[in-house]
Amino acid sequence: xxxxxxxxxxxxxxxxxxxxxxxxxxxxxxxxxxxxxxxxxxxxxxxxxxxxxxxxxxxxxxxxxxxxxxxxxxxxxxxxxxxxxxxxxxxxxxxxxxxxxxxxxxxxxxxxxxxxxxxxxxxxxxxxxxxxxxxxxxxxxxxxxxxxxxxxxxxxxxxxxxxxxxxxxxxxxxxxxxxxxxxxxxxxxxxxxxxxxxxxxxxxxxxxxxxxxxxxxxxxxxxxxxxxxxxxxxxxxxxxxxxxxxxxxxxxxxxxxxxxxxxxxxxxxxxxxxxxxxxxxxxxxxxxxxxxxxxxxxxxxxxxxxxxxxxxxxxxxxxxxxxxxxxxxxxxxxxxxxxxxxxxxxxx
Amino acid sequence: xxxxxxxxxxxxxxxxxxxxxxxxxxxxxxxxxxxxxxxxxxxxxxxxxxxxxxxxxxxxxxxxxxxxxxxxxxxxxxxxxxxxxxxxxxxxxxxxxxxxxxxxxxxxxxxxxxxxxxxxxxxxxxxxxxxxxxxxxxxxxxxxxxxxxxxxxxxxxxxxxxxxxxxxxxxxxxxxxxxxxxxxxxxxxxxxxxxxxxxxxxxxxxxxxxxxxxxxxxxxxxxxxxxxxxxxxxxxxxxxxxxxxxxxxxxxxxxxxxxxxxxxxxxxxxxxxxxxxxxxxx
Amino acid sequence: xxxxxxxxxxxxxxxxxxxxxxxxxxxxxxxxxxxxxxxxxxxxxxxxxxxxxxxxxxxxxxxxxxxxxxxxxxxxxxxxxxxxxxxxxxxxxxxxxxxxxxxxxxxxxxxxxxxxxxxxxxxxxxxxxxxxxxxxxxxxxxxxxxxxxxxxxxxxxxxxxxxxxxxxxxxxxxxxxxxxxxxxxxxxxxxxxxxxxxxxxxxxxxxxxxxxxxxxxxxxxxxxxxxxxxxxxxxxxxxxxxxxxxxxxxxxxxxxxxxxxxxxxxxxxxxxxxxxxxxxxxxxxxxxxxxxxxxxxxxxxxxxxxxxxxxxxxxxxxxxxxx
Numbered sequence: 001x002x003x004x005x006x007x008x009x010x011x012x013x014x015x016x017x018x019x020x021x022x023x024x025x026x027x028x029x030x031x032x033x034x035x036x037x038x039x040x041x042x043x044x045x046x047x048x049x050x051x052x053x054x055x056x057x058x059x060x061x062x063x064x065x066x067x068x069x070x071x072x073x074x075x076x077x078x079x080x081x082x083x084x085x086x087x088x089x090x091x092x093x094x095x096x097x098x099x100x101x102x103x104x105x106x107x108x109x110x111x112x113x114x115x116x117x118x119x120x121x122x123x124x125x126x127x128x129x130x131x132x133x134x135x136x137x138x139x140x141x142x143x144x145x146x147x148x149x150x151x152x153x154x155x156x157x158x159x160x161x162x163x164x165x166x167x168x169x170x171x172x173x174x175x176x177x178x179x180x181x182x183x184x185x186x187x188x189x190x191x192x193x194x195x196x197x198x199x200x201x202x203x204x205x206x207x208x209x210x211x212x213x214x215x216x217x218x219x220x221x222x223x224x225x226x227x228x229x230x231x232x233x234x235x236x237x238x239x240x241x242x243x244x245x246x247x248x249x250x251x252x253x254x255x256x257x258x259x260x261x262x263x264x265x266x267x268x269x270x271x272x273x274x275x276x277x278x279x280x281x282x283x284x285x286x287x288x289x290x291x292x293x294x295x296x297x298x299x300x301x302x303x304x305x306x307x308x309x310x311x312x313x314x315x316x317x318x319x320x321x322x323x324x325x326x327x328x329x330x331x332x333x334x335x336x337x338x339x340x341x342x343x344x345x346x347x348x
Numbered sequence: 349x350x351x352x353x354x355x356x357x358x359x360x361x362x363x364x365x366x367x368x369x370x371x372x373x374x375x376x377x378x379x380x381x382x383x384x385x386x387x388x389x390x391x392x393x394x395x396x397x398x399x400x401x402x403x404x405x406x407x408x409x410x411x412x413x414x415x416x417x418x419x420x421x422x423x424x425x426x427x428x429x430x431x432x433x434x435x436x437x438x439x440x441x442x443x444x445x446x447x448x449x450x451x452x453x454x455x456x457x458x459x460x461x462x463x464x465x466x467x468x469x470x471x472x473x474x475x476x477x478x479x480x481x482x483x484x485x486x487x488x489x490x491x492x493x494x495x496x497x498x499x500x501x502x503x504x505x506x507x508x509x510x511x512x513x514x515x516x517x518x519x520x521x522x523x524x525x526x527x528x529x530x531x532x533x534x535x536x537x538x539x540x541x542x543x544x545x546x547x548x549x550x551x552x553x554x555x556x557x558x559x560x561x562x563x564x565x566x567x568x569x570x571x572x573x574x575x576x577x578x579x580x581x582x583x584x585x586x587x588x589x590x591x592x593x594x595x596x597x598x599x600x601x602x603x604x605x606x607x608x609x610x611x612x613x614x615x616x617x618x619x620x621x622x623x624x625x626x627x628x629x630x
Numbered sequence: 631x632x633x634x635x636x637x638x639x640x641x642x643x644x645x646x647x648x649x650x651x652x653x654x655x656x657x658x659x660x661x662x663x664x665x666x667x668x669x670x671x672x673x674x675x676x677x678x679x680x681x682x683x684x685x686x687x688x689x690x691x692x693x694x695x696x697x698x699x700x701x702x703x704x705x706x707x708x709x710x711x712x713x714x715x716x717x718x719x720x721x722x723x724x725x726x727x728x729x730x731x732x733x734x735x736x737x738x739x740x741x742x743x744x745x746x747x748x749x750x751x752x753x754x755x756x757x758x759x760x761x762x763x764x765x766x767x768x769x770x771x772x773x774x775x776x777x778x779x780x781x782x783x784x785x786x787x788x789x790x791x792x793x794x795x796x797x798x799x800x801x802x803x804x805x806x807x808x809x810x811x812x813x814x815x816x817x818x819x820x821x822x823x824x825x826x827x828x829x830x831x832x833x834x835x836x837x838x839x840x841x842x843x844x845x846x847x848x849x850x851x852x853x854x855x856x857x858x859x860x861x862x863x864x865x866x867x868x869x870x871x872x873x874x875x876x877x878x879x880x881x882x883x884x885x886x887x888x889x890x891x892x893x894x895x896x897x898x899x900x901x902x903x904x905x906x907x908x909x910x911x912x913x914x915x916x917x918x919x920x921x922x923x924x925x926x927x928x929x930x931x932x933x934x935x936x937x938x939x940x941x942x943x944x945x946x947x948x949x950x951x952x953x
Contacts, residue, residue, distance in 0.1 A: 157603065252726070253718060266738055342737055
């Protein structure tokens with residue numbers, strides 16, 4: 001063996017050693033970006049924040065509160081000092097501490113995004129594999145046509161279409177007014193997931209209410225995402241099906257089920273990479289869907305912060321989503337390394 | 349290998365058809381937005397015709413303040429399309445210049461690419477909302493937002509192609525014969541990347557339109573009473589749950605048609621680029 | 631000639647597409663006997679690989695196979711064999727060795743996992759331990775120093791010679807009666823080519839199996855094969871025992887092919903360039919052949935038996951003319 005010493009575990013360990021020092025550097029970059037985002041905007045921003053017709057005193061007060069009148073290095077030190085204590089400041093509008101406020105919106109987003117991602121991955125891989133297997137034939141063209149139509153629809157159009165058809169016309173889904181109907185009582189908070197909390201409380205009615213309220217927003221996220229994923233799966237799995245090792249697997253007399261599995265295993269790293277990108281984008285990307293369904297998740301919370309120009313909220317969101325993305329990509333690196341012997345550390 | 353001797357399956361005609369259809373729809377919508385004479389003004393309020401379903405007078409119906417939705421849908425092309433194209437132009441300049449600038453295999457360009465990774469890990473679409481709000485809904489800032497969201501992808505595409513080209517024989521020959529870097533880029537690299545750049549530009553057009561629509565759907569960028577598809581859909585979405593489908597459907601269709609047209613044009617251009625490349629490889 | 635292992639009559643493979651169809655194999659007949667080795671030679675594009683795919687039942691739409699006879703082992707009509715049974719024939723009835731072991735072996739799954747799936751697909755064992763033991767024995771027989779490590783590893787970690795041995799292991803593990811090797815050494819270093827070919831010969835004819843060796847290297851045929859089948863543009867132009875065909879080729883094309891091989895003492899003569907426009911009705915070689923007469927341009931010569939075990943498709947066979 002040329003490289004029998006390269007056991008998967010050893011490679012992952014080496015990658016970790018190489019990547020670990022990068023994590024604090026990247027985190028620092030995210031912190032700096034979140035700082036300069038606010039610090040570098042002109043002083044007139046205070047006017048924008050205060051709104052038109054605000055008194056000069058109010059503008060000066062905002063400048064003082066933001067520290068915009070201080071030298072920039074002092075602003076930075078103050079910001080870092082507060083971060084070190086886990087203090088992201090108070091929202092200008094709600095006067096709530098930003099970090100706990102963000103965390104309180106997190107379960108709603110996760111409860112929406114996790115099933116949506118799972119559904120998108122299952123649908124996308126299934127459609128893409130079907131298209132790749134029947135490359136160039138009717139099934140393939142059908143999958144591609146549906147895919148390009150879905151990709152040309154902004155998320156909010158998909159959501160509104162679903163609301164009109166499934167809620168208004170068919171009456172199969174509840175009104176898009178949040179996570180529960182008005183008659184349901186919010187279950188006692190354990191995890192923050194209404195479905196899980198309702199089960200813990202043994203409240204069957206609330207559980208099913210939470211589930212039916214999930215259906216449309218989950219579909220709204222999952223359908224367009226699955227179209228993109230299907231396209232990527234179609235390309236990579238299609239390549240694998242056309243490749244020499246598929247032909248060889250057939251020449252060995254393996255059943256088609258195994259041949260398909262071989263192609264999927266070959267393509268799984270690229271699929272995984274895309275799924276990671278989806279997870280990373282979900283933090284902010286669910287915002288529009290949350291708005292349509294009044295979901296009160298992190299995305300909707302962030303958009304409110306942006307439109308209000310609420311600096312602590314903006315900073316908090318940038319810090320949070322940047323860190324999540326960073327962690328997702330590091331997890332992706334490790335996972336790809338573990339499942340794909342073709343990847344060597346030098347490549348990255 | 350017999351496979352390579354097979355007559356190549358000709359998808360060419362189809363992708364060319366997509367190219368023509370896509371371009372025609374875009375041009376037609378744009379021209380209609382500019383010049384189509386309208387019976388009602390897009391911002392005319394009519395308290396006698398509020399939330400009317402489509403009929404012979406108001407072809408697309410009216411909204412909650414009695415504005416004619418046909419006029420608004422058509423005239424929205426006047427704002428949304430140039431805005432998307434402006435943002436696309438900005439993203440293209442950024443993408444081509446940036447992509448060429450970091451196309452060397454130096455440490456610096458590697459570092460810049462890592463920085464781009466970090467930048468793209470930010471929730472860009474959400475952040476641009478704040479930018480546009482700070483700039484008091486300036487349309488220039490919407491174009492900047494488009495460039496920020498789609499520019500990084502553009503840079504990556506241009507860079508990867510430029511790296512391949514730089515290592516090809518004829519660029520090496522040009523460099524060896526003493527041509528300066530700028531000259532090589534302008535005279536030799538760019539012309540060879542034309543199909544790819546055109547395709548990526550069309551693709552960026554679709555993304556740009558999505559950004560414009562998403563921003564105005566959230567309520568920033570193009571704000572009423574100026575007609576824009578995204579804002580019309582948001583206003584219409586309030587009435588959708590009572591069954592007033594028309595206020596969402598028609599601007600939605602217009603948006604859908606434009607995005608799919610941009611994608612068709614991009615696919616067609618990309619197929620052509622691919623065909624040229626495979627023909628050149630023989 | 632005992633041809634009971636594989637009988638092929640008038641085999642054709644056609645690839646259809648909207649832009650027209652292409653016939654890669656245009657009516658080919660030959661037979662393979664038990665325990666003998668055959669060299670299938672011809673330039674690239676002569677239809678060799680298409681024949682291999684047809685014999686293995688691997689031609690997929692838009693490709694299409696027809697034949698008057700395509701019989702394996704005297705009983706199985708490969709054209710009508712149901713897919714499930716055909717799957718069993720591949721691997722356990724007919725072993726296969728391809729050109730590039732790195733393309734053939736799965737890049738992500740371990741070698742051991744691939745052996746396990748192979749053994750499971752053919753109903754040999756469901757237990758991983760058992761398949762690992764079986765595979766390790768075979769790999770050790772093929773001269774791989776540390777079979778357990780190979781089974782734990784991936785194809786990408788192997789050298790070319792080792793990887794092709796892993797493929798050889800697959801092709802002989804289930805004791806098939808025929809092994810088809812499609813240019814098994816073109817992707818390998820020159821230094822290991824003869825090792826792999828020696829092993830291949832040893833595991834096939836050396837163990838009573840038949841070997842169909844597809845190659846464009848006539849020296850390899852001379853060294854390893856009993857019989858030769860010469861192809862050109864989808865037709866068989868000459869068949870016969872290597873011992874008599876090589877010194878005295880019947881077909882002018884075979885002669886040209888043999889003359890193009892570099893040999894000590896004589897300068898190699900390049901093969902005449904293939905013309906694009908071949909005579910539609912006549913012999914494909916007519917435009918390049920010094921012996922061609924008008925009939926060569928008008929009538930395609932049939933493959934006719936000329937001698938014991940020899941056949942050629944030519945109006946002006948060399949030996950006859952020279953006699």
